[in-house]
Amino acid sequence: MRATTLLFAILIMAGCGAGTAGTGGGGSGLMGGGAPTPNISALIPSSAPMGSAPFVMTVNGSNFAANSLVYWGSSQCTTKFISQNQMTAVVTDSDLQQSGSFGVYVRTNDATSNVVDFDVQ
Numbered sequence: 049m050r051a052t053t054l055l056f057a058i059l060i061m062a063g064c065g066a067g068t069a070g071t072g073g074g075g076s077g078l079m080g081g082g083a084p085t086p087n088i089s090a091l092i093p094s095s096a097p098m099g100s101a102p103f104v105m106t107v108n109g110s111n112f113a114a115n116s117l118v119y120w121g122s123s124q125c126t127t128k129f130i131s132q133n134q135m136t137a138v139v140t141d142s143d144l145q146q147s148g149s150f151g152v153y154v155r156t157n158d159a160t161s162n163v164v165d166f167d168v169q
Contacts, residue, residue, distance in 0.1 A: 084111035086154040086161040095167040096139070098147045107135045107154065109161065116156040120166070144168055 088109040096103070107118055110133055118125045118137035125137035135154065143150070149165040 083113070083157050083159050085159045086111045086113075086116055086156050088152070088154060088161050088164045091152055091164055091166055094164075095169060096144055098144060098168050100141075100144050102138060102140050102144075104136050105139050105152075105166070107137060107152070108133060109154070111156070111159075112154060113156045116154050119151075119153050119155060121150050139166075 086109060088107055090108040092106040092108065093103075105118075112129060112132050112135050114129045116127070116129060116135060118127045118135055120137070120139065120143055123143075125139070128136045130136060137152075147168050149167050151163040152166050153163045154161040
């Protein structure tokens, strides 16, 4: 129960844009019904200028599934599953309207990946 509370607290922080790389579930352990926990290794790109046009971001990692979703803070992105190791997500112009670091993570069922920051400059 304590781990669930900690994970919830981390997700709340990530939802406010306060997530940091290496926070959250991560790893390749099993969580929630035996599904492997997704893990993000890289965001491409990992930064963009404030006010720039929408684009498609590539999320590289492991343990992604057809029902995995990418989140920008607490907002679900339009997501496309490419493979177990790659997904894409649409970053909208509204995501890029203020500067700062925004936590990106992947959810598959009840399993949540590590949070990786995307920097808007």
